[in-house]
Amino acid sequence: MSSERIALPSTHAAIQELFDDAVSNAIAPGFQFVVFNRDEIVLNGVSGYARLPETTSPSALANHASDSDSDQPPASSLPGSLDPIHLASDMSPDGDVEKVDRRFEGEKMTAAHVHWIASCGKLAVSLLALIILERGLADNYPTNDQSLIDVATLDDHAKLVEVLPEFKLGGESLVTKVIEGWEEVEEDGAENGNEITEGQNQPQYVSDKQGRRIPRLREAKTGVTLHWLGQWIVRSTGRNLRELLATYIFEPLGIPSSECDSAITEAISEHLLVPYSKTGDPSNPFKVNPRSLYNCLGTPPPGYAHFASAPIISSTQAYCKLLQAVLRHDKRLLREESSWVFAEGDALGKMGIRLPVPRVPSVLPWMACELERFSTHIETETGTDSPETPMSSVNLLNTELALKPTTTGRPVGSYAWCGSVNSYYAIDPINGFGYMWSAQCAPFAHPDFLGLKDEFEKIVYGAFEAEEASG
Template sequence: MTLAKTIDGLLAKAIDDGVSAGFYAMAANRDRIVFSGGAGTSDGTSPWREDTIAWLASMTKSIVAVAALQLVERGVIGLDTPTTDVLPELAALQVLEGYDEETPRLRTARTPVTLRMLLSHTAGTGYSFLSANLARYQQENKIPTSLELKLASIVDSPLVYEPGTGTMYGNGLEWVGLAIARLTGRDLATHLRETVFDPLGMVDTAFGIVDRSRLASVQAKTPDGLVALPFELPAEPEFLSGGGGLYGTPRDYLRFLQMLGAGGVFNGARLLASEVLTAAQQSHSAVFGRAASVDPATSHDIDLLPGTSVSWSLLGMRNEERTPQDRPVGTVAWAGGANCYYWVDADGATAGVLFAQLVPFADPGVIGLFADIEQAVRA
């Protein structure tokens, strides 16, 4: 059976099984795109296509990380230099150690936050759907949710551990986006367009929707089945979210992955020096495992590679041992909150994306489909 027939069959079965209303998958090797195809619908009527626009959510993070590493390469900022000169707000952050009955235990962070910490999820930043104490604090203090894109959502939220002493998936890339804007003197959208999107030909990736007629709708999986969710990020946010604010297409995102796999260059455009990229792809955190969700409406427990040791690079999650799908050690991968997923091998041997627009995140059926697609590509 050909690769196309295999993946087409996997996608069709997932639709028949009610995993989601629609998907689009793309994969490439060093030389060419080896698969591009979808199943189901993107908005109830239109088929998924490689130029269907979807909310990238946390797949934004890897793109913003590349923009930050470009500034590191130019000597504008160091990975291990305290970032308080650029982001003085970080100097005033407090650590939430827990609660004494009704009283939060807060103290000032003792360790300066660095860019490396923010990129590798070791800065102490968190997400409320992964921390009961943080969720309680934000609710009691009426701090906006991360999806409201108000500065108070990051500035007024405490850290969940002392910077540099732990590993927890968090919103540190929001701070990175703010730092890029301040260091360059221009808004994050303009900077990403000129330094990442235009060189790669990512014509449909932006903060905002470039063509509403191609927009996929988000659906929620409920006990009663799939339900359309009227979701869209604020049109006029207080800040551009470096952690989850981009919309884009499968075609655009695969171009970004092909650049990473090719050592920082794509179609003659070099975005990063190969040595900078290689260093960024190494492990920069402790090994971690399943992340327990405290908000089932937002996410299932997160374990994208069950039974496999993983850590954080500066570009996303990396596996520290070979996976059942034969993913080599050091492959960078991550995902977005509406169940989009990607992988890219450090040597560019393979790369792939699976797009859906479905919540809660970390849907077991979508993760299983993604694993099966990857295994087919590597076979």
């Protein structure tokens, strides 16, 4: 089966209509969406807004018009535009701007707008670790210790202090999920564990320099976000994570730093999307999300590190250049075909580990819904997702690998993942294509977004089925 069918205008029109309808129905303020094969991007579309007008009604969303003006000025030149880095101190718990009078005009979405891709960036971090191993760049200490202690599950604070300085790379660290770290802040600024209590102010996302100390000394699910693999990369090479990503991934692929970086630079901030959250109120469907990202452009101060999960800020079209390189097993990244085969295989299965259900529990409902399963798979005869008949697993690219076909048509051997502000991607080496679409709107895994993901895949794989039927 070829990927030519996804290049047909009728397929593009159906995808464009899907996202236009999603904007009109207030699923998100705007979207970027890209479909690619091994050699080229075959669809690069947008819909809706990068920045909503100050007053946005459902009728205004319905009249958004998907043909964005390519000559529109960048966000930073708009009168009264919102600062690109949204500090928690400038936001009320419900996402309203406080202390300063900052207003912004509406701005249509373009393909060049950039946003935090969250856990979609895990593929880049995992690939970087594999590059380091393949090229022998880990000089700081041995990397063949397979007796990894999974520090991500430790509850004992003292044990973390003991383990982290000696943290070495083992197989499990290549498939360890980002630790979702949160702090809940009352009006007096007190920290209160990780359960939301009735009447408590809405928690704020905290990610500042204080949380970047080495080693990370906060327990799972109560501190700032941490990717253990990112920690290993920094420690094993003794080099800056941002520098490594640029040197070994972004620059070889010709991905411009103005559209993809792991820091919020001046060039990046010119096109940075405003992050939103759904309110559940049809009359006022969105509010500004009070998330802030730790940002470090140069070498961190002594005792500190870069955000170890690499907060990659990218346009969808730029990040798809990396996804496309993975699809074609680009030797500018991993040099040996055997390395690519190793990376794409069932890593958890080899370790005898099965994915949990629910896949991703919800810690903060305002930021993320519970994700029971990433995809719905065609059930086996038993109708169960048992250890004997798993539907999916995880490969060494830190993506979910389909072991059974999905109900949307995605085949066994394809792999996919997502980011917490509702970015979704898939790489299908069987059919030779992939996709990514992004919303920059919380909460993650909201039924609206999961439904949109499934409808998108049905359109694409429906095109393949039509091609097969036509002979």
